[in-house]
Amino acid sequence: MKTFVFAFLIIISSFLFSWSGHEGLTYYIVKDIVPDELVKITPYNYQEKRVYNLSKLVLRDVCGENTIKAWEGAITPPNPSPVDEKVPAWQILTVYSSEPDWGMDQGLDLSPYQFLIGNSQGVRHMKYRIMGLEFFEADKSFYYFHDLAKEAFRKGDRYWGYRFLARALHYIEDLSQPYHNKPGEIGEIFQALFDKSIMKMLMNAHYTYDDYLAYLIYSGDEETIRTIEEAKPIFLKSEWHLVQEVRKLALSYFPKVHHEIKKVFGSKLKDREGKLRSFSMVSVEEFKEADQRGDLSNLKRYTLELIGKVSSYLKGYLIDFLKTVKAF
Structure with missing residues (x-):
């Protein structure tokens, strides 16, 4: 069994995956949750145990810069430039929720078992369960930045507290993606x-x-945005329980989502090389056309059910976290 699974992992080793739209998802989750707080931008000053691709790691502030990958005319979250070296807490969480996809996890030698997967981005952003075996460590990535965010807040460094928290949100959001x-x-x-x-x-x-x-999200779909915004917080006992519930939820939606993706985009999935201008596999125009035909109605329903529940979990997590660090 292990030989079979390892062979499959080696085959997929050269590919990188992550939810698109982290900034949009995070923005609509956090905007009514985090305090109305302007945060002073501070320099990075941490001794970490985690290894990064230093050629890709960004440590300066990039709020106000064009960091969101979207098509022309897309409706993206507000991203104003800092004023007097200060930025709102919601903006830090929004902008840096995509930071782990900027390359900091790529091209690394993380463990003696690296040869099984080859791709360090996949190691840190996924958590596969195949035939009773588990691979990769997105859950550990979430725990790591959750703890680092708490450390920063304890030091009184609210900028890096929020920025590390944004990275934590990235990995737990990745765990909400069925694939x-x-x-x-x-x-x-x-x-x-x-x-x-x-x-x-x-x-x-x-x-x-x-x-x-x-x-x-970036098409400005009102039902999607409303689903995220109106999700009621769900409070869980611990970060461990959050990871387990998010993973269980994502896995429960895998069969339905996978069936719909294959039904709607079947031939394209086998033929294309993934080098389209706007998206990796299916263009914005093709999504729109499929949407207008009604082909995406089931996929949208499943996605909104999934994202609504995930938004509830993350709102509960954020409220609990921010109550904890308020005293620091």
Whole structure:
């Protein structure tokens, strides 16, 4: 069993995945949760245990700069330039929720088992469960930045407290993506070892669903935005419980989401190389056309159910976290 799973992981090793639209999702989650607080920008001054790709790591403040990847005309979160070296707390969380996708986790040698997966970005952003075996460490990434955010707040460094918290949000949001928890059905995984078209289909299905959330949010879809904004906080006992609930939720939606992705985009998933201008696999125009035909109605319903529940979990987490650090 281990040999079979390891072989599959080696095949997918050169591909990077992450939810698109982290900034938009985070903005609509945090904007009514975090304090109305202007935060002084402070320099980075931390001794960390975590290894980064230093050529990609960004430590200066980039609020007000164009960091969001979206198409022309997309409705993206506000991102004003700092005033008197201060930025709002919501903006720090919004802008830096995508920071782990800027390259800091790429090209690393993280462990003696790196050869099994090859891609360090995948190591830190996913948590696969295949045939009873678990791989990757998105959960550990979340715990790491949760703890680092608390450390920063204890020091009175609210800028880096919020910025580390934004990174923590990134990884827990990644764990809410069904394909970050399971690459395909077991039968498909087995087929992919011998059929490259199945492997391409699984990778492109993942890419397509990554981009679908960004399509909904940055198109300004009112139902999507309302679902995130109106989600009621759900409070869990601990960060561990948060990870377990988010993963369980994402896995429960995998069969339905995967079925719809294949039904709507079937032939494209096997044929395309993932180099489109706006999105990796399916263009904005193609999403719109499928939407107008009604082909995406089920996928949208499942996605909003998933994102609504995730938003509730993350709002509860943020409220609890910010109550804790308020005393620091």
